[in-house]
Amino acid sequence: MWLPVMGLIIGVIIGLLTDIRIPEEYSNYLSIAILAALDTLFGGIRAQLQNIYDEKVFVSGFFFNILLAASLAFLGVHLGVDLYLAAVFAFGVRLFQNIAVIRRILLTKWSTNGDK
Amino acid sequence: MGGKKNIGFTITAAILGLMVAIQFRTVSEPVVRDTRDTWELREDLMKEKEIQSELLREIRANEEKLEKYKTEKQQSKENVLRATLDELKTEAGLTDISGPGIKLVLAPAFDGIGPTTEPYLSPDLLRKLINELNMYGATHISVGGERVINTTVIRDINRETKINGRSLNQFPLEINVIADSGETAEKLYNRMKVSKSVEDFFIDNLRVTIHRPAENILVPAYVDSIRVRSMEAVKQGKGEGG
Structure with a gap:
C-alpha cells in the first residue's frame, strides 16, 4: 500500500529536481493528461478495494486515457471547439464517483472493524 | 495486494507524480520568468526603438532626396522651357x-x-x-x-x-x-x-x-489654333527671316 505513495513522491521529486519544463502552449495537454491519470489512479484504487483489480486493464487504461484526453484537447484546439472540456467533464465526474465509492468502502471497512 | 500488482501501480503513480511536478513547474514558471520578461521587454523595446530611429532616418533621407529632386527639377532646362512656353502662350493670346x-x-x-x-x-x-x-x-x-x-x-x-x-x-x-x-x-x-x-x-x-x-x-483666350502659313523661323545671325 505504501509503495504507490512512495512512487508518487519519487515521481514528484524527480520532476522537481530534473527541472523539466514543457512549452507553455502544451501545458493544457499536460493538465488534461494529469486529470486522466488521476482518474485512472483512483479507478485503480477503487478496483483494488473492490478486489476486481486487473493490472493490464489498469496500465492500458492509464496510458490510453492520457492519450485520448490529450488528443481530444489537440483536436479541440484545431477545430476551435473546446473539446478538452468533454475530457474534463468525463474524468471529473468519474473522479468524484470513484472517490465516493472509495469513501464508502473505507467507511464500511472501518465500521465493520469498529464492530469487531 | 500482491507485490506484482503494486509495481504497475507504483510506476503509474510515479509517472503521475512526474507529470504533476512538470505541470507545476510549467504553470508556476511565469512568476520567475516575469522578471526576465521585463528585461526581454526592455531589450525588445530598445530594439524597436532602434528600428524606429532607423526608419525615421530613412524617411528623412528620402525626404531630402525628394527635396533635392524638386530643386533640380526647378532648375532644369525643362522647367525653363515650360516657363518660356507659358510666357509665349500668354503673349500669343492662348490663355x-x-x-x-x-x-x-x-x-x-x-x-x-x-x-x-x-x-x-x-x-x-x-x-x-x-x-x-x-x-x-x-x-x-x-x-x-x-x-x-x-x-x-x-x-x-x-x-x-x-x-x-x-x-x-x-x-x-x-x-x-x-x-x-x-x-x-x-x-x-x-x-x-x-x-x-x-x-x-x-x-x-x-x-x-x-x-x-x-x-x-x-x-478670354483665343480658342482656335493659330496657323502660321507664311512665316519661317529667323535664322540666327541674319537680320530678317525669309
Whole structure:
C-alpha cells in the first residue's frame, strides 16, 4: 500500500529536481493528461478495494486515457471547439464517483472493524 | 495486494507524480520568468526603438532626396522651357487673362425711336478702334468674347462684320481691354473719352459707352489654333527671316 505513495513522491521529486519544463502552449495537454491519470489512479484504487483489480486493464487504461484526453484537447484546439472540456467533464465526474465509492468502502471497512 | 500488482501501480503513480511536478513547474514558471520578461521587454523595446530611429532616418533621407529632386527639377532646362512656353502662350493670346482695364460697350444709339436702322458695325471702324486702343497702351483686347490676337482678321463677309470668323451682330457688344497697370488703364480711359472713333461709331448708329477702369477685366483666350502659313523661323545671325 505504501509503495504507490512512495512512487508518487519519487515521481514528484524527480520532476522537481530534473527541472523539466514543457512549452507553455502544451501545458493544457499536460493538465488534461494529469486529470486522466488521476482518474485512472483512483479507478485503480477503487478496483483494488473492490478486489476486481486487473493490472493490464489498469496500465492500458492509464496510458490510453492520457492519450485520448490529450488528443481530444489537440483536436479541440484545431477545430476551435473546446473539446478538452468533454475530457474534463468525463474524468471529473468519474473522479468524484470513484472517490465516493472509495469513501464508502473505507467507511464500511472501518465500521465493520469498529464492530469487531 | 500482491507485490506484482503494486509495481504497475507504483510506476503509474510515479509517472503521475512526474507529470504533476512538470505541470507545476510549467504553470508556476511565469512568476520567475516575469522578471526576465521585463528585461526581454526592455531589450525588445530598445530594439524597436532602434528600428524606429532607423526608419525615421530613412524617411528623412528620402525626404531630402525628394527635396533635392524638386530643386533640380526647378532648375532644369525643362522647367525653363515650360516657363518660356507659358510666357509665349500668354503673349500669343492662348490663355485667359484678367487684370486692370476698361470695358467699352457698343449699343444701338436709338432704341426703337424714329426709323430704326439696323446698326452696322463696320470692320474699318472696329479696326481703327482697336488700333487706337493698342496705341494708347492696351495689352489684351477681346471683342464680343473673341480674343484679338496678332493674326486676328476683322472683315466684312456678306455685309456681316466678322472677327476670327465669328459674326459681330449681337448688340450690345462688349469690348474688354486690359492694360499694363491701373495707371495705364486710367490713361486709356481718359484717351478713349476724347477719342474720335467713338464719335465715328455714332454715324453708324452705334453708341460707345466707356466704363470706368476696373481692377479685374477678363479677356478670354483665343480658342482656335493659330496657323502660321507664311512665316519661317529667323535664322540666327541674319537680320530678317525669309
